[in-house]
Amino acid sequence: MTAQAVIPIAGQAVTGRLLMSGNEAVARAVWEAGARVAAAYPGTPATEMLECVAKYPDLYAEWSVNEKVSLEVAFGAAMAGSRSFCAMKHVGMNVASDALMTMTLTGVAGGLVIAIADDVGLSSSQNEQDSRFWPRFAHVPMLEPADSQEAHDFTLAAFELSERFETPVILRLTTRICHVKGLVQVGQRQERPVAGFAKNVDRWVMEPRAVGRRLPLMFDRERRLRDAAEVSELNVAEDGIDRRVGFVTSGPAYMHVRESFPDAPVFKLGFSFPLPFDSLRRFAAECDRLVVVEEVEPLIETELKAQGVTLSGKDILPRSGELSPQVLKPAVARLLGETVAQEATRAPLAVFPRPPTMCVACPHLGVYYTLSQLRNVTISGDIGCYTLGFGQPWNALDAVISMGASMGMALGLDKGRSETEKDKKIVAVIGDSTFLHMGMQGLLDIVYNRGNVTVLLLDNRAVGMTGGQDNPGSGRDIHGQEAPRVDFVRLVKALGVREERVHLVNAYELPILLRTLREETKIPEPSVIITSQPCVLIKDYHALKPYTVVEDKCTGCGNCIDVGCPAIHVTRRDRVKKPSGREVDLAFVRIESAACTGCGLCLKPCAPDAIVHVDTLAMPIKIIRKSAELSQTP
Amino acid sequence: MSETSKFDTTNILVVGTGGQGVMTATEILAEAAIALGHDVKKTEVAGMAQRGGVVSSHLRFGAKVLSPQISPGSADVLLGFEAAEAMRWRHMLRPDGLVLMNTGRLVPPVVELGLYAYPDDPVAEMHAVGTHVVPFDASAIARQLGDIRLGNTVMLGAIADHLPFPAEVLERCILARFASKKAEIVELNRRAFAAGRAAADAAEKAEAGTA
Numbered sequence: 001m002t003a004q005a006v007i008p009i010a011g012q013a014v015t016g017r018l019l020m021s022g023n024e025a026v027a028r029a030v031w032e033a034g035a036r037v038a039a040a041y042p043g044t045p046a047t048e049m050l051e052c053v054a055k056y057p058d059l060y061a062e063w064s065v066n067e068k069v070s071l072e073v074a075f076g077a078a079m080a081g082s083r084s085f086c087a088m089k090h091v092g093m094n095v096a097s098d099a100l101m102t103m104t105l106t107g108v109a110g111g112l113v114i115a116i117a118d119d120v121g122l123s124s125s126q127n128e129q130d131s132r133f134w135p136r137f138a139h140v141p142m143l144e145p146a147d148s149q150e151a152h153d154f155t156l157a158a159f160e161l162s163e164r165f166e167t168p169v170i171l172r173l174t175t176r177i178c179h180v181k182g183l184v185q186v187g188q189r190q191e192r193p194v195a196g197f198a199k200n201v202d203r204w205v206m207e208p209r210a211v212g213r214r215l216p217l218m219f220d221r222e223r224r225l226r227d228a229a230e231v232s233e234l235n236v237a238e239d240g241i242d243r244r245v246g247f248v249t250s251g252p253a254y255m256h257v258r259e260s261f262p263d264a265p266v267f268k269l270g271f272s273f274p275l276p277f278d279s280l281r282r283f284a285a286e287c288d289r290l291v292v293v294e295e296v297e298p299l300i301e302t303e304l305k306a307q308g309v310t311l312s313g314k315d316i317l318p319r320s321g322e323l324s325p326q327v328l329k330p331a332v333a334r335l336l337g338e339t340v341a342q343e344a345t346r347a348p349l350a351v352f353p354r355p356p357t358m359c360v361a362c363p364h365l366g367v368y369y370t371l372s373q374l375r376n377v378t379i380s381g382d383i384g385c386y387t388l389g390f391g392q393p394w395n396a397l398d399a400v401i402s403m404g405a406s407m408g409m410a411l412g413l414d415k416g417r418s419e420t421e422k423d424k425k426i427v428a429v430i431g432d433s434t435f436l437h438m439g440m441q442g443l444l445d446i447v448y449n450r451g452n453v454t455v456l457l458l459d460n461r462a463v464g465m466t467g468g469q470d471n472p473g474s475g476r477d478i479h480g481q482e483a484p485r486v487d488f489v490r491l492v493k494a495l496g497v498r499e500e501r502v503h504l505v506n507a508y509e510l511p512i513l514l515r516t517l518r519e520e521t522k523i524p525e526p527s528v529i530i531t532s533q534p535c536v537l538i539k540d541y542h543a544l545k546p547y548t549v550v551e552d553k554c555t556g557c558g559n560c561i562d563v564g565c566p567a568i569h570v571t572r573r574d575r576v577k578k579p580s581g582r583e584v585d586l587a588f589v590r591i592e593s594a595a596c597t598g599c600g601l602c603l604k605p606c607a608p609d610a611i612v613h614v615d616t617l618a619m620p621i622k623i624i625r626k627s628a629e630l631s632q633t634p
Numbered sequence: 635m636s637e638t639s640k641f642d643t644t645n646i647l648v649v650g651t652g653g654q655g656v657m658t659a660t661e662i663l664a665e666a667a668i669a670l671g672h673d674v675k676k677t678e679v680a681g682m683a684q685r686g687g688v689v690s691s692h693l694r695f696g697a698k699v700l701s702p703q704i705s706p707g708s709a710d711v712l713l714g715f716e717a718a719e720a721m722r723w724r725h726m727l728r729p730d731g732l733v734l735m736n737t738g739r740l741v742p743p744v745v746e747l748g749l750y751a752y753p754d755d756p757v758a759e760m761h762a763v764g765t766h767v768v769p770f771d772a773s774a775i776a777r778q779l780g781d782i783r784l785g786n787t788v789m790l791g792a793i794a795d796h797l798p799f800p801a802e803v804l805e806r807c808i809l810a811r812f813a814s815k816k817a818e819i820v821e822l823n824r825r826a827f828a829a830g831r832a833a834a835d836a837a838e839k840a841e842a843g844t845a
Contacts, residue, residue: 019661019664019665019668019674019676121679123679147675147702176677176702176703179677179678180675180676180677180702181661181664181674181675181676181677182673182674182675182676182699182702183668183673183674252702255700255701255702256700256701256703258700258701259700259701260701322703324701324703324705325701325703325705326705326706346707346724346725346729346763347725348722348723348724348725349721349722349724349725349759349760349763351718351719351721351722351753352718352742352744352745352750352751352752353744353750354651354686354687354688354718354719354722354742354744355687355742355744356652356685356686356687357685357686357687357742357743358685359685359686385685388685392743392744392747392749393743393747561743561746561747564743565743566686566742566743568746569741569746570741570745570746570748573748585748587746587748589746594782
């Protein structure tokens with residue numbers, strides 16, 4: 001999903017309201033706020049924030065190698081007195097939190113806004129953790145917009161708050177903010193003077209004695225922030241005529257509450273940490289019952305209960321997923337002892353699942369087809385498109401948890417192997433960007449501790465899963481301009497992998513890939529096999545002449561289907577009895593030549609040579625290489 | 635139009651698979667609604683959409699839109715870019731809602747591998763559960779026009795006469811997207827839009843005849 005930034009045309013002020021996603025609205029506000037530095041590592045659903053910021057003039061934007069670095073870059077700029085911005089998906093803060101937990105002590109000079117996008121509903125993430133823990137942990141304030149307009153307005157408010165209290169501010173978004181488009185009234189950029197870095201070791205050098213002096217200041221700041229939340233315009237108690245249930249809510253859940261219970265009183269928390277306890281107590285006193293509607297964890301609920309407020313929350317609402325009207329209405333009806341209104345819903349029709357697949361001609365197809373041929377192997381995986389290798393038809397990935405974890409997990413699988421696993425091969429699969437993000441340290445650990453692990457480093461020169469963003473492996477910066485490109489062969493050698501154990505292999509050369517993998521997994525020392533064919537979604541990829549199947553040559557063996565390319569389709573199935581008496585299922589195929597880009601992976605498993613180049617003159621329609629988005633029609 | 639809300643909101647659900655242009659088509663529908671002064675929200679369930687998975691795009695417009703999501707049983711129109719995907723989301727339709735359905739099929743690897751079957755007759759299965767379906771082959775129309783990527787303009791043509799505003803508003807929004815392109819591209823999209831409109835109209839008349 002690529003983002004289109006709605007940027008002002010030079011010299012022409014954009015007025016009125018624009019249709020913007022939450023991510024686009026935040027980016028717009030970052031520019032309007034006069035921010036001078038913005039940094040992020042891509043991650044769904046946060047990616048488009050920095051993509052859009054980078055399209056605005058007058059500020060510096062970068063793809064950082066990971067979220068911790070991005071936050072440190074933004075913090076450095078804020079120390080220098082510039083307004084700065086950092087965006088990440090929820091799990092990104094796990095990586096960045098080491099920096100956060102101490103910059104809360106120093107505070108900031110220029111405004112620093114950290115947007116964290118939670119993936120409530122798990123559209124594309126490895127967990128559903130609730131980022132609202134971070135402001136509580138780090139004692140920093142948090143704002144939670146409920147739609148695109150608020151995403152814009154709250155970002156501006158966050159910069160103000162950050163400078164007023166000299167603290168980083170967390171802007172908590174969810175997928176249902178980031179990827180929802182709504183109308184946004186925008187403004188213009190306000191340039192701000194930058195004070196510059198003021199040397200002050202008591203403030204900026206966090207050694208224990210200085211920390212001891214800063215801690216009381218941090219707790220005092222939290223107390224003053226709570227006072228500010230009590231009077232903040234971002235916290236609104238909306239009156240309602242039906243006082244049987246009053247709702248306390250924040251973020252996108254507010255919209256669901258308002259839609260489901262149009263006549264109920266609602267306390268909408270926009271400045272949602274520290275909680276304005278006095279205001280909330282007053283609100284609670286005016287309702288018969290109080291229900292806290294929060295995605296995901298019961299945090300407001302727990303804090304209000306500790307304040308002695310009686311309420312319902314996770315006792316009637318789910319602990320995971322979105323709290324949409326279809327969830328809220330029956331839960332509240334049951335609480336009130338009402339019979340749940342029979343909604344006009346019908347059971348879904350049974351349809352096959354359609355899991356995400358790898359793209360036509362994806363270089364990972366050949367890697368996983370090859371890995372699926374290996375026996376007696378455990379494959380430790382990582383975060384990216386290649387996570388899909390766990391699925392059909394490859395079944396060639398056994399574990400995935402977090403960015404870069406394939407390395408450490410592989411070493412642990414090696415060192416922790418049982419007596420019966422003595423000959424087990426351990427393979428780790430990791431992409432280029434994930435390797436640079438957090439995999440390098442793991443490989444160094446494998447080398448240093450003499451692990452017996454074969455690493456497959458899939459260098460496709462892009463952050464593929466999030467839409468092909470650039471990284472130090474692509475040799476281009478966030479603007480697509482040429483940038484220093486990391487040399488993976490030299491890098492892994494520098495980490496200590498012996499020269500003979502480093503191989504650069506073409507991901508489409510299946511026999512060489514298989515031979516190299518077999519040899520390296522036999523040798524009991526660390527080895528790295530690097531594949532270096534580009535992601536088919538980026539401009540480095542060049543389509544070749546497509547293939548087709550000669551119908552009367554296809555024997556129906558079905559071997560080509562095991563490559564997993566979505567351009568290969570079954571035309572008919574059959575079952576025959578071999579002379580041996582064994583029954584064999586046959587699947588005759590065709591290739592969707594309009595989608596095929598001629599990578600040739602399916603040729604290797606085709607014994608009867610039934611796959612041949614399409615005669616280009618006979619091509620019925622134009623070659624489709626990328627997604628068939630309307631906007632890209634030539 | 636929706637019965638489930640006290641707010642006068644139109645709910646349009648556009649579904650298909652990653653890469654078909656579902657999200658772009660919904661965005662153009664949103665632009666048309668905005669041009670007429672409506673408040674609009676558009677949201678997707680499109681986790682790894684670029685990878686050929688399921689995409690469903692929700693569009694709600696009216697005087698004031700709160701939740702961006704269409705609740706099951708409350709979509710006024712379901713615009714299905716792919717036959718099985720239209721089936722998958724049919725429960726989102728309100729009881730008297732309408733399905734505009736491309737009968738063109740995109741068969742995923744899990745079906746090619748023999749792990750699952752593609753429904754034999756999606757239109758018949760929809761009819762069997764009492765759903766009002768208008769089926770037409772948008773993929774074939776797009777191919778006849780010379781480019782499968784015209785499919786989403788064909789689909790937008792099909793929905794054009796089922797919106798609470800004139801078809802011309804939608805057509806203008808589509809063509810505005812190509813204003814900077816070559817005249818022949820604009821003309822191709824104009825023809826695709828007209829062809830989709832005609833196909834849906836013919837299919838609807840055929841459905842009325844058989845009903």
